[in-house]
Structure formats: C-alpha cells, structure tokens
Amino acid sequence: MTILIADDDTDDRMFMEKALRQSGYAHTIQFVEDGEDLMHYLLRQGRYTEQNAPWPDLLVLDLNMPRKNGFQALSEIKDDPKLRRLPVVVMTTSSADEDVIKTYNLGVNSFVTKPFNFNRLVEMVSALKTYWMDTVKLP
Template identity: 85%
Template sequence: MHRKLPAMTILIADDDIDDRMFLERALRQNGYTQEIQFVEDGEELMEYLHRIGRYNELNAPWPNLLILDLNMPRKNGFQALEEIKEDPKLRRLPVVVMTTSSADEDVVKTYNLGVNSFVTKPFNFNRLVEMIGALKTYWMDTVKLPQ
C-alpha cells in the first residue's frame, strides 16, 4: 500500500537562470514531481513569502522548503535569511543555502542567522543530481516538516 504524500512545494531563490534550470532538472531526475516555485532575488523572495502583489495565496503555494542562493541582486541571501528568521510567521520555514561560496565566514554567518543547512553548488551536473538526491531524501523523506 502506498501512502499519499502530502502536497509539498520547494521555493528556489536564485538569480541565475541556468542554476534554476539545473536545480529543477536535478529535482525531477530524483523523482520529485511536486511543485517548484522560483524567485530571482531577495526582494522577490520576501514578496512571495509575505504574499505581496502577484504572490497572493492563490498564485503562491506556501513553501515547505526554501533553497536560497546568497549572491543575488537587490537583496542578497544573507539579508533575506535574516528577515526570514526574525519574522515569527516565517522562521519555521526550513532554509537550505545553496551557493557557489565555500568560505568559512559565509558558512558561519548563515548558521548564526539561523540557516538549516549550507551546501556549496557543485560545478558538475551529475554531482548536483547526487546532492539534490541527498537533500530530497533528508528533507522530503526523512524529517517531519511543519505544515
């Protein structure tokens, strides 16, 4: 007997169109068939999370997991992460930083701001598929997320 999976939405905040495409392909190759939403910078991310403008509740399903790039225009990932974790309505949202940086100071800063995981984007698509598989197994199949 198969159990029905709860509806799940992944929100990806990344300004690079190629990275967004590769992340979506890697998720799909790992069997993720549910909703994926994209925003291009920290300002748009906060509009999405606060349901501002085009992101009303009908157009923007609530994310169960946020994959956040650090290097984005207008509002970077550090600023967005800080806003999310300071807001009582948003702070339970699990955030995985996925960035090209592997600098110790970025790792420390994001964990001090409350990130749930920090991973460095691989430069090889096959490695990205493996990494996304591990993230999917952990965040979607193992842990219980708040609804």
C-alpha cells in the same frame, strides 16, 4: 509539497529543476529571482497570492542575488515569527568559512556548496530531497 528556489541565475534555476525531476521529485517547484522577490512571495505581497504562490515546505536560497542578497533575506525570514519555522537550505557557490558561520548564526538549517558537475548536483539534490521531504518531519 513545494520547494521554493531563490536564485538569480537562469541556468542554475534550470539545472536545479532538472536535477530535482531527475531525482524523482514530482511536486511543485517555485522560483524567485532575488531576495526582494523572495520576501514578497513569503509575505504574499504584490503579485503573489496563495493561488499562485503555494506555501513552501523548503526554501533553497542562493546568497549572491541582486536587490536583496541571501544573507539579508535569511535574516528577515528568521526574525519574522510567521516565517522563522520555514526550513532554509543555503545552496551557493561559496565555500568560505565566514559565509558558513554567518548563515548558521542567522539561523540557516543547512549550508551546501553548489557543485559544478550536473551529475554531482543530481546526487546532492537527491540527498536533500530524501532528507527534507522523506526523512524529517516538517512544521
């Protein structure tokens, strides 16, 4: 199983990987740094091939990224018949109602606000891992 994390913040990527590992996730974690890189990854463009970019079982998407933000990337993913079945969890610092509504209108599967405490992040990531990797049947 592979989790793809799209987040431009180096520290957030490091904390997510640590939290996933601490929660017992032992599979592949891939990272991209912005929405354009994300779309290249998913569409197997540029430097991304099947050998170095395994197909993700789950995408964790930040909204605030350079070049192409999370809203734009989410819209493209859910509009593409080949990509739309990919489960997407938005994990962002925002808790604004308009962001929650907009992402659900675009087809996101879950919306969570990033916690500011590492222990809380581990709890959240553990719950996401349990739900998305152990409980639901993915396409």
